[in-house]
Amino acid sequence: MDSSYLTWIIFLPLAGAIIVALISNNHSKLIRYVSAIFTLVPLILAVILFVNFDRSAAAAGVMQFEQKAAWINSINAYYHVGVDGLSLPLVVLTAFLGFIVVLISWKINLRVREYFAWLLLLETSILGVFCSLDLLLFFIFWEIEIIPMYFLISVWGSGRKEYSAIKYVIFTLFGSAFMLAGILSVYFTTGSLSMVDLAQNGLGMVQSIMPAAPIFFLLLTGFAVKLPVVPVHTWLPDAHTDAPTAGSVMLAGALIKMGGYGMIRLCVSFFPQVARDYAPLLVTLAMISVLYGAAVTLRQTDIKRLIAYSSVSHMGFVLLGVFALGEVSLTGAALQMVSHGLLTGLMFAMAGMVIHNVEERNLNNLGGLARQIPIIAVVFSVAGLGSLGLPLTSGFAAEFIIFTGSFSSTIVNNIEVFTLLSVLGVVLSAGYILWMIQRTFYGPVQEQYNFVKDADGLERVYMFAFIGLIMLVGIYPAILTDVIKLGISPITGLIGG
């Protein structure tokens, strides 16, 4: 089945970026509307795909809405895009966030043209990563994303923005350098760049002998930096803290999901046996990420830095779910990526709003804002509660599935211990989230914040859109898990019982 839907979804933002780049800076309103249109259409298309996705059992492991065209014959590379149950929810999430960040950025006034051009290019590259089914294409989209993010942080960021931006670039490039070596090794042990063939035939395609474990770890390094996994996480707090609000939302919401996605799509499904062998190591790293991330989060006083560190902890759950290697745990990990994208995306959006309206980001100086900006306070609280896993929110559904899935997974020895220790991360997250909300919104009212503005009309629209999705997934997680399962079951089939 050949369909050009995905191509449109991927490249419309790029077309928008080019158009925006050609509009004069004086027409900033036009630039905003063009950006909104060129992100809204991909979102609508992504929703159409989601509705039309074939959910029957026969569709398990089958790529849908595929498009394939010859690209570089000499190295057997194709322009090949498609989605399955694993990538579709992430595509929808990215398209959603891509549209929302344009709304979030409505008030940007500095170098508007460049800003929106980079933002749109960023969306194209992330969508491209989730849709690519050819390793070279995948890697190109993976690398392209670095450039817009670098500019977004260093021009429109705050604090030590240039330091954070170059740190982000160097870490990511370092990871992807190893990934490139891994991809080259995969290519020459199998002679193929097709992610579909590699996942289906696995090591059956090997033509020349090369031990699988080094390749697995070369690839994993790239994804571990992105996810991030302790100890290669240090770029994340800096980049998230100093990025502009839209940048933080994209980073936390969609970008770091590329790491988890890559682990499942490349590492686990190409090398199921290696993944089994090294799962104890990786599950240990996951537990350390969860606990260390949470412990460090407790110490933060900067509102954005706190949310950033909480991402380290929450992405640890994803790593746990992935390398528990059970069908349920992997489903939970994929769901957690979507859920975390919504929750943290919303939290960063709200934090950005607080910082923009109040002009203060230090928790020690904030307080009592619930009186002055009630709507922001309520929405921020809901996002926070979702993030600590309150039932009825997506956070609960995802973490619950991860923990039950990991606990009952039969693949890794002593997984129960790791799971139970990781659950402590939830307890800690309740601590830091509630503490943050209390320090920001409750306590004695402070006079100097009396004239702070609450959310305006546009802001209300997108924050309730977030809340709606969070609740929808929380109350009826099957809307996603039914889809995700189709992508996960063939992978767990490879791993075996």
Place this chain on the structure above:
Amino acid sequence: MNLGLFIPELCLASFAIAVILLDLIVQRKGYLVLVSLVGLLVSAGFTIAMWGDGPEAILGDMLAVDSFALFFKLLFLGIAALVILSSVDYASKMERFQGEFYALILLSSLGMMLMAATTDLIAIYIALDLASISLYILVGFLKDAKSTESSLKYLLLGAVSSAVLLYGMAMVFGVTGKTQVADIATALQSMSISGILDNPALLVGIVFLIGGFGFKIAAIPFHMWVPDVYEGAPTPITAYLSVGSKAAGFAVILRVFYSAFGMPEWLSLNWGAVFAVLAAIGMTVGNITALPQTNIKRMLGYSSIAQAGYLMVGLATMGMAPAGNLLGQSSILFFLAGYALANLGAFSAIIAISNKIDSDLIQDYSGMIKRAPWLALALSLCLISLIGMPPAAGFMAKFYVFSGAVQHGLLWLIIIAVINSVISAYYYLRVVKVMWFGEPSSEEKVPSSAALKLVLFLSCLGVLLLGIIPGYVMKLAETAANMFRF
């Protein structure tokens, strides 16, 4: 013998002479540029017309006319055209010798074209000297202290390296009794392994050849001249040196090592290993020494040492690969094309900027995005290509070269290479950072002439095309690598 096959070279030589003569009579020097460009175009036209014909040998088997040579000829003609276009502003400042300037560029590209075609050690030496001597003069063309110093340095070191090269050729001749690369190969195959090993002259000769050619491609440890000469030479000539001279060096190495020393497998494995080690050291030293540079031309000088390292990965692949596997060769050809475009683009942006601000210091590029947005954008794209990030040509080139190396057990080298790419990102991006985020020292716009705009447009277009749809050029490179005359 069919002299028709020699027309591109003859044509270029006659246009070079015509340019010198015209210089005496015309007042408007713009015509000289025009005539030089016409000469290059005509020569390129004849070259393209020969593409696809079977390999032939001319001039007593001294020169091969095969797809490999034609690919390089087109590359050199293109490079020379872009260099001449980017010199227009620069040369117009000179009061005298404009004609000689353009004529020397044409002559040295003639030398490079011959280098790519020669199949005989003596002819290689002559072609190399034609290219080099023209370049010695061009480097000193500014006649100020720095330019003269770098010219002298280049001349002295170049002469030493030529001597080393000649010595190596003499030793190879001494062992095999032949100067034709094909005859050398035949002679080597008829000798026994112990016969060669007992006679170290051949191995020493090969090492000397690597040294002599290594000077041209700026391989470690024959790279000492690079930063000084790059800094002192007129900027268009720096650009020319960094791409033309390097590409010519690789053309010769590819032909000599593949054709003459490719066959006894243990021999090619050995020189392959030498190139692998040189590549690893070259890119590491080049990148690390580029980090602290403050002068952009010097920085690009060190970066070109590192790029030579990446290219030598392809030579190592060629040595490691069994005969008949041409991935190493074709990937070098593709890499050279992408590197030439990116480097020429970067240098022409530098020419435009330094014309205005009269400085090559990176810190003076501060805020360039506000003073010359398109120049800064083009320079950023070219630097991104040099890092090897998509969607630029540099990424595809590296992917192509590295993929060949992984296939032949050089994963260790590739890991060194990719880590080097990360290191290089730091200094390339520093320039981007200064241009985009620095505060401009003045609000004055930086103008660029139509010729420079054209060069920038062509090279950026090429960089993007090679990065996004590289298939066609890869096919050309493969054809070229497949069609060695010998």
